[in-house]
Amino acid sequence: MNDRPRYRLFVDAPLAAGAPVALDEGQAHYLGNVLRLDDGDQVCAFNGREGEWRAAFGRIGKKGGALTPLDLLAAQPVEAETTLVFAPIRGAKVEFVAEKATELGATRLVPAITRRTVIDRANGARMRANAIEAAEQCGRLAIPGIAEIRKLDQVLGDWDPAVPLFFCDEDGNVPPLLEAAKGLGESPAAVLIGPEGGFDPVERVLLKRLPFVRPVGLGRRILRAETAAIAALALIEAARLG
Template identity: 45%
Template sequence: MSAEPRLYIDADLAENAEIALEKDQAHYLKNVMRLGHGATLKLFNGRDGEWRAAIDHVSKSRVDIAVMDRLRPQVAEPDLWLLFAPIKGKRIDAIAEKAGELGASEIRPVLTERTVVARVNTERLQANAREAAEQCERLTLPAVHDPVKLTDIVAAWPSDRSLLYADERANAAPIAQALAGKAPGGRWAVLIGPEGGFSPEEQTLVRGLAQAVPVSLGPRLLRADTAAFAALSVWQAHLGDWRDGDG
């Protein structure tokens, strides 16, 4: 991790821009990191690349920063959604965090027949994804959506997006085999079911999509969070930005 703090902000970034940080970020720099006038940090907003800035003014109620120079231009990142059935406890926070690190562009909780979590704290998921993006030096922030029923997701599925569907059925192709020969990049999504698996009706529904690519994640039964990390990783290695710098 970089020695300089790195923050995502909503403001436009340009040389000589002056920005007043939001309350939580000002508190973090001033009281947690204990930084003062002249200390440098890195900023990104998902649009303008990564910039170096310096703390210009510190008061009891605010921290102002001055943007200096651009460190990296904005580049395209994989268009990869993660759809997952919410799970209990801190493991759902880990899904948002690791999805951010693994380059998911959107994080979409999906309600299935066997989903046991009734409510999802999307603000907390967004905070976890944001912190992961800041620490792993990606240039964008994953979008986090409110939960949607699987049936509604399938009904509105975009025709130009492939769906990598982790199916525990024995006749699904191994994931590496299923992705072999596919063109890098493109619009994709990964779908991970609940701990109890998809119902037979849901399996039929998803497999009925022309864009669905059913895959097996190996001979061992994976927990839902582990399955999400594994599928995202294999996709990145075969089609994403883990391919010798290609994206």
């Protein structure tokens, strides 16, 4: 069978042919009551580790359900490591960033507190939920890892110097990100996005002293933090494809 089921579902459980996977109540409700699937109807199931599987849905009682993997549709791809380091932003904007970063191939999201960060917390569980939903909708087979929020100094102190960190600087006297990332290929890379209001001048000086930091620009205009994150990841993806 080559036809793919229409619907996709992420399950946080091992996937193997013939081994039923229990669904949580929310997933069972979504498949059985929202999508109105019947016993035996098929979906695509993935867990971010073992590829994508054709799976048959089955009800268990009034509120439960399970998926039984039938055959492997696609092997788990190896993705280039792309990290987004960003200052948390207010309200639903951080969830929007998690969603779009997933669609654009980010493999790790690192919220970092800068001197001008307005909020000092990030709801990792909510960000993960948005990332899962985005992966289900865009056809991706992996979910980005989400790090605990830390101060930017701590993030930089633990940084692997072999991984370039493209620092999106508002100073116009820097090379464009697409140019700076030319030839990146599948090598690991990261982008750093500042808070609403930009980086503190002292932070900018310290960043530029680090050998793995590469100051870059995102264009002629000053972008909102969430727009900058999307633009930077899109340019990294374009550089990899180029």
